[in-house]
Amino acid sequence: MxxxxxxxxxxxxxxxxxxxxxxxxxxxxxxxxxxxxxxxxxxxxxxxxxxxxxxxxxxxxxxxxxxxxxxxxxxxxxxxxxxxxxxxxxxxxxxxxxxxxxxxxxxxxALGEAYFGAAKGEKNFICLTYGTGIGGAIFLDGKLFKGCGCSAGEFGHFVTHAGGKPCTCGGSGCYEAYASSSALVRAVTEKTGRSLNGREIFAEFDNPEIRSVIDGWIDEIVVGLKGLVYIFNPSLIVAGGGIMNEKYITDEVNKRLQTQLMQSFRCVRVEKALMGxxxxxxxxxxxxxxx
Ligand SMILES: [Zn+2]
The missing domain is CATH 3.30.420.40 (ATPase, nucleotide binding domain)
Incomplete structure (x- = not known):
């Protein structure tokens, strides 16, 4: 074919x-x-x-x-x-x-990862893409879950901070306002007064000021994922977006999730998307x- x-x-x-x-x-x-x-x-x-x-x-x-x-x-x-x-x-x-x-x-x-990539063989997983915003997809019982308006999985607008920062959707406190790669870039600028992109931020990983911003941002990623794990009980979370090529992020997210989740939910693992x-x-x- x-x-x-x-x-x-x-x-x-x-x-x-x-x-x-x-x-x-x-x-x-x-x-x-x-x-x-x-x-x-x-x-x-x-x-x-x-x-x-x-x-x-x-x-x-x-x-x-x-x-x-x-x-x-x-x-x-x-x-x-x-x-x-x-x-x-x-x-x-x-x-x-x-x-x-x-x-x-x-x-x-998500389908590409499900059949050819990081989620091969998985029946229940969620996908999140961290970039300017945060996109998402839900794969349950071996198929995509779409919702009544074909819009399920809009994880970027899942509220993690009630009454928090304004978001592009018109709401406030959304996950992507805190955990997207753009949110990391903004947080670094707020802390250091410097304008660095994602790659430049990780190039200065050993700078304690930058490192503390990265660690705070990873906490924000984990806050949202914890909520999603309790909702979907997935075996796998596939994290995409160029920033996820930094192995430190998925290593830390896995470590922090494992210590923060209730025992019965710790079967989940977080892996970076493989298919780019x-x-x-x-x-x-x-x-x-x-x-
Ligand atoms: Zn929003």
């Missing part, structure tokens, strides 16, 4: 070919030009698809909340104007004649292969 897979993000549309063994080849990307709107993005996907021959399926991972049954965008923020309501699946199928599957990007990444950017493409390929 030859599957053409896309990952539509705010800045880039990545795409690749995927064979029946789920090997990705011919990986490429084009700018999303999100300001041109959702309709234009789908047109570009169709244009790219038409440059390939012999495609059996199209799999699409995309930003926004996705109704994967209908293959449409239920809701997307204004970062891609007019994307909400876009019927991606029916447009792509009508234009190309190729069966198409669509899924949200974090859910696609390929997770979304492979997850999209997996759902497309099952149409």
């Amino acid at each position: 030859k599957i053409l897979v896309f990952d539509i993000g705010g800045t880039e549309i990545k795409y690749a070919l995927c064979d029946g063994n789920f090997t990705l080849t011919e990986k490429k990307s084009v700018p999303t030009n999100a300001h041109e709107g959702g309709k234009r993005i789908v047109e570009r996907v169709v244009e790219i698809a038409k440059t390939f021959d012999g495609i059996d399926r199209i799999g699409i991972s995309t930003a926004g909340q996705v109704d994967s049954e209908k293959g449409m965008i239920v809701y997307a923020t204004d970062s891609i104007p007019g994307y909400t309501g876009t019927q991606i699946k029916s447009i792509v199928e009508a234009e190309t004649g190729i069966p198409c599957a669509v899924e949200n990007d974090v859910n696609s990444a 950017n390929d997770a979304n493409l492979l997850g999209a390929a997996y759902i497309a292969s099952n149409i």
Whole structure:
């Protein structure tokens, strides 16, 4: 089977070919030009698809909340104007004649990790991606849990500090305002007056001032994960996002969780995501292969 897979993000549309063994080849990307709107993005996907021959399926991972049954965008923020309501699946199928599957990007990444990466063989796990915000996905009894509005797993807006810092969602005290990689960057600036990115922060790991901010931030990660462990009782938490390449973070999170959780919940372990950017493409390929 030859599957053409896309990952539509705010800045880039990545795409690749995927064979029946789920090997990705011919990986490429084009700018999303999100300001041109959702309709234009789908047109570009169709244009790219038409440059390939012999495609059996199209799999699409995309930003926004996705109704994967209908293959449409239920809701997307204004970062891609007019994307909400876009019927991606029916447009792509009508234009190309190729069966198409669509899924949200974090859910696609969770599927990629579930079948090919850190969560291979796991039936109950949750995925969190730590970046500008915190994205999440829930995998229960061997399948994705989507919720009534296809939006379950929005862990970034799980309140960990009642009445706390303002959040981009309009609420306050949300997990991502404290535990995202952006929150770490802000906390370092507040403490030191210096503007450092994630990599620069960890390059100064031995600086006691920086180290104390990192340790406080890891406590914030743990606070949220503790709540999620008590809700889902997962065997595994997959932590994604570039910052998770710092082994100290997952080591410390595991150590602190093990000492803070009630005994019967300590079967959980935290591992970094293994598939990186390929997770979304492979997850999209997996759902497309099952149409
Ligand atoms: Zn929020």
